[in-house]
Amino acid sequence: MPSSSGPSIDTITEGGRVTQVGEGQEADESAPPVMTFGAPTAGEVLAERYELVEHINNDSAGRLVWRGVDVILRRPVAVVLRYPGGDSATEMLQAAVAASRVIHPNLVGVYDAIDEADRAYVVREWVDGQSLRDLATDGPLDPARATAIGNAVASALAAVHATGMVHGNVHPGTVMISDEGRVVLADARTDGADSQENDIRAVGGVLYFALTGYWPHAEAPLHGATAGHGRAAIPDAVRDAGGALAAPRQIRAGVPAYLDDLTMDLLDAEIAPPSSDVLAAELARLDVPAEEEHYLENSGPLRFAADTEEEPSPLAAAGGRKVAVGIAGLLAVALVGLLIGISTLGDKDPQASQSPAPSSSAPAGDATPAAATVRKLPVQGVRIIDPDSQKRDELGGADKVIDGDPDKGWGTDTYTAAKFGNQKSGMGIWLDLGAPHTVKSVQAVLSARGASAQLLTGTVNPPSTSNGDKQLMANYKTEKTAIGQPFVDHDGTTMAFDGFDADAKYQYLLFWITELPASERGFQVDVQEITVQGS
CATH class of the missing domain: 1.10.510.10 (Transferase(Phosphotransferase) domain 1)
Structure with a gap:
């Protein structure tokens, strides 16, 4: 992850763990002793950005947990320091890098991971609570x-x-x-x-x-x-x-x-x-x-x-408790049926008494539908949407974002400014689920932090031409078709959208990129993988 001090930690262990340290966790008596030589003090600014405000405690692994503030973004942060850094901190830093890729409202966010040899530290979201x-x-x-x-x-x-x-x-x-x-x-x-x-x-x-x-x-x-x-x-x-x-x-x-x-x-x-x-x-x-x-x-x-x-x-299929509850459910259904029958016999409206009784041919176990399985939905079609370009030379490789390989993806050209060199309103990846589905979430994994994007939905599928893309955007880009909140200058590489209407069905989705992150040569991003979860 980029920082202004210390080497960057780029290696991510496959199948590794997310590391996020919660304040309020007491140190275990068996925790290793904390090295205090060169320990930080209140007011010190790490990496020319993170000011230490208050030492909260030491966590169970002997790391120092501080409340701090990001002096650039003016937001509170938690800073977890380990002495020394270097090889002994590799696992912590690699796990923090992996954590930064998982963005979810119910996970503490990880912002930075820095190794300064004599110490290493992870900067993450501060939670008041x-x-x-x-x-x-x-x-x-x-x-x-x-x-x-x-x-x-x-x-x-x-x-x-x-x-x-x-x-x-x-x-x-x-x-x-x-x-x-x-x-x-x-x-x-x-x-x-x-x-x-x-x-x-x-x-x-x-x-x-x-x-x-x-x-x-x-x-x-x-x-x-x-x-x-x-x-x-x-x-x-x-x-x-x-x-x-x-x-x-x-x-x-x-x-x-x-x-x-x-x-x-x-x-x-x-x-x-x-x-x-x-x-x-x-x-x-x-x-x-x-x-x-x-x-x-x-x-x-x-x-x-x-x-x-x-x-x-x-x-x-479990026995015991499940069987008992199942029998209780059947008895409840029988009781309801008995009450309905009594009510019908006592009804003074002749037309109401002649109404056909509900069918009882369905198995009692089907009276309450089971919760729909949330699974990865297959994408039947994918293409690049580029309505502001006549050259249309960035359309290849769209299928790589749904191939299940996070190391391969589709990438934009390199531009001179974040907003596509001020030449385009944006570019997007359009997905066709093949048929309407209940969608729970969409996750997009990018190659770098700092991008801005949103998720849109629509009802049309025009031809893959410049005019067709313009028609598609006219249909999709309205407030009513936006899913959840857009990501602006996102500080992670994973964007997760879960603002779907549980009562609606979706077939067409558009991951729409509006700003590119800075790279060594300009502004560019790769979309490594997009996954759709639903039923």
Whole structure:
């Protein structure tokens, strides 16, 4: 990543971890001692940009956590320093570079990573708020808030897992809730091996803690769930004489059955967990206002829907709790049918009494549709949109942005100014999904930071000519067709758009670039990969 001091860290470890350090995490007694020789002082400016304001604490790895300010952009930042730098800081810096590529509203953003040999430091987003661990000190959270927090954590993990990385440190101390209510996941680890499955099971631990105030680490704990790393203050879960974990509903009243089942299934080693994107979709379905929770109580057993070619979800096929809830759902359906029949017999309107009864041929299990599977949608067509150019010599290679290879992409020419040398209003990549789909998010990975772009949608597909591109832009470029907020002078290389209407269908999408980042020879950018998630 570029900086004004120290060598640039360009290497990114495939399958590595995101590193983001959350303030408020206490140092573990076993943490390595912090080297204080040449330690920073308040008022010092690092890399001619980051002014240190206040030493907050030392994290569990012995790094110094400071609150600072970016004197150029005038925004608060967190600065995490390690002594010394060089080879001993390579893993931290590489992980920070990887973190900067994952942009998501529920992940703490990473802005810079600098190695000065005698020390190294990572600069990231400052979060004013508190951890879930601290939030729950006054008692467990209500089910609606616990569900909302679980949804945010699962959504953050889905963004991390989509890049092939692992977080590896999901627990109440790394789930941050800002003063405005935003939930972010911070402080991923780089030590030791881990798996995406453990990340997903840890969401169950977060839900369990939010609902009960206890952390469910057992004899074979989730990674990072043991005492230490600032977690020693979290009380262990309630267990019976045989060591079996007590369900949230056994610990406190008012926990809905559907949330109790989901939490316990995620913690059950005998039940294979869903992928993080499927879990996020299910938690989003359950994330409803408290006054509407009664609609979920009668929704039958939770099912994570699978593609038609895939095996049914383990949660759909699970026995025990799922069978009991399924029987309860069938009884509820029967009771509703009985009440409808009584109402019909007592109806004084003869026409109403002659209305045909609802068909009962459909299986009872289909009464409540399963949540749609969120998956990567195939792109059937892709081309470059260049309405302001008559030469049209930058149209080749569009297919490289959807080939699944992040090392190959389509790139613009090099221009003398950020706005395409002041010759064009922009250029874009048009995607055809082949048919209308429900779209959840679109992610574009770029070759450099500093670009400005937005995502548009439209209804026309004119010919690939200069006039055709002008017709397309006239249809697409209105306020009603913009998806989410545009990225302006973006400080990362990944742009994620998730402002889609859940009730609408989309077939045509346009990733529209309005400003180019600076390069060694001018202004240019490559679009390495674009992925569309939906159902």
